[in-house]
Amino acid sequence: MLRTFLPSTLIILSILITGCANKVTSNQNIIEPYIADQTEEDSASSERALIEAENQYDAVLQGDIEFYSPLTIQKAKETLKLAQSKELTADKQDSLKASNNVLLLLKSAQKNKEKVERLLKKILTQKKILDNLKTPHILTAEYNAQVSNIKNIIQKIENNEEAEALKASDKIYSDLQTLELNTLLAIHWAPAQKTLQKAKEEGPINFAKKSFLLASDAVNNAENLIRSDYKNHSKVEINGTTALRAAQKALYTSRDAKFLIGLDHEQAEGVVLRFQDLIAKIGVALKSKDLRHMALEDQANALAQVAETQSSRLAASLNEKIADLEEQLSQLKIKQDVLIKEEAISEEAIIE
Incomplete structure (x- = not known):
């Protein structure tokens, strides 16, 4: 009986093992495509996030936000490099996380810029005045020193040390005003x-x-x-x-x-003759007669009178033409008003 039982048991165990193996194979066939799909989805998500991070980072750098949020932008730059590195090594989750962090840092940088513009409004306005005056090119060293001071207090604001930044801002503003004064002296005095x-x-x-x-x-x-x-x-x-x-x-x-x-006598005569020739050229331009028979001062005065007379005549002629044009415009305006009224009357007649 035992001999009969053993083969039967072995057969049953064999069937059970085969069934389990088939079930595992079946489950594996279901799971593997899912894992593959999930991997492809993760890869696509990380790539999209990286592209978005790169685009936004490049767009931000086109503006002046790096001046207002230098520490945050530097961190965003480093984080973007990390995202790119992880993407190259196929660490999709780490790449996705880093790319998302870049976007968060860029938003933080924009918020800090707005805070700086609010807290340092006077200083930034004064800096624009200096930029318009070309101070960076006129007093380069002095300007760069003040910009360095501005950057220092911006970093304090970025580190949430607003009280210290505001404490230092009054001195910087005063120095910027002095720099404006010195720039104007350099330009105009x-x-x-x-x-x-x-x-x-x-x-x-x-x-x-x-x-x-x-x-x-x-x-x-x-x-x-x-x-x-x-x-x-x-x-x-x-x-x-x-x-x-x-x-x-x-x-x-x-x-x-x-x-x-x-000058000696001959040289003095030569100078006088040259001046007479110069005055004569002016006379030709003014259509005046030759005045070289007169003293230099008298020649100059005579030409000045000719110029004044011609200027008065020209002004009178221009004024007359302007008056004519104004009269023509006035007549055109009257005709236009008449046409508008006639059109309005015609439209009313059609409606009736």
Whole structure:
């Protein structure tokens, strides 16, 4: 009986084992495609996230956000490199996580920019004034030093040290205002001062004493005005130009006077004849008769009168043409109004 039982048992066990094996194979056939699909989905998700992170990062760098959030942008840069590295090594989950972190960091950077713009509004406005004045090119070292100070307090804000940043901001704002003043002096006062100094170095003031005195007053007035009212840029520019022209006049008047004093009789006659020829050219342009039989001063005065007369005639002619055009426009306007009324009446008649 035992002999009969053993073969039967072995047969049953064999059947059971075969059945289990078939079941495992069946389950494996179901699970493997699922795993493959999930892997492909994870791969696609990480690739999309990386592309989005790269695009947003590049877009952000086109603006000025790195100035406002340097620490956060640096971290975003490092995290993006990590995402790219993980993507290359097929660490899809780590790549996806890093890419998402990049997007979060970029959002954080934008928020910090908004905070900086709110807290440092005066400083940033003053910096724009300096940029418009070309201070970075005129006083480069001083400008760069102040920008470095601004960056330092921006980093404090980025590290949530707002109190310290605001404490330092007043001094920086004051320094930026001083830099604006110095920039305006460099633009609108220094050229006049240098020109006047050059005139003094070239020859004694006695060669053009009156011109030197006027130029000195203009240069001093320009400096005083800039220091007292430097925020009025248009006024500063006008006074600076006036000072420069006065200094240039002193320089060239001194040169000419020095030249004339050194002439002998023949040289003096040659200079007079050259000036007569120059005045005659002006007379030809103004359609005036030849005036070289007159003294130089009289020639100049005569041509000035001719120019004034022609200018008055030209102005009168232009004014007359302008009046004619205005009259024509007025007539056209009247005709247009009449046409509009006639069209309105016609439309009413059609409706009735």
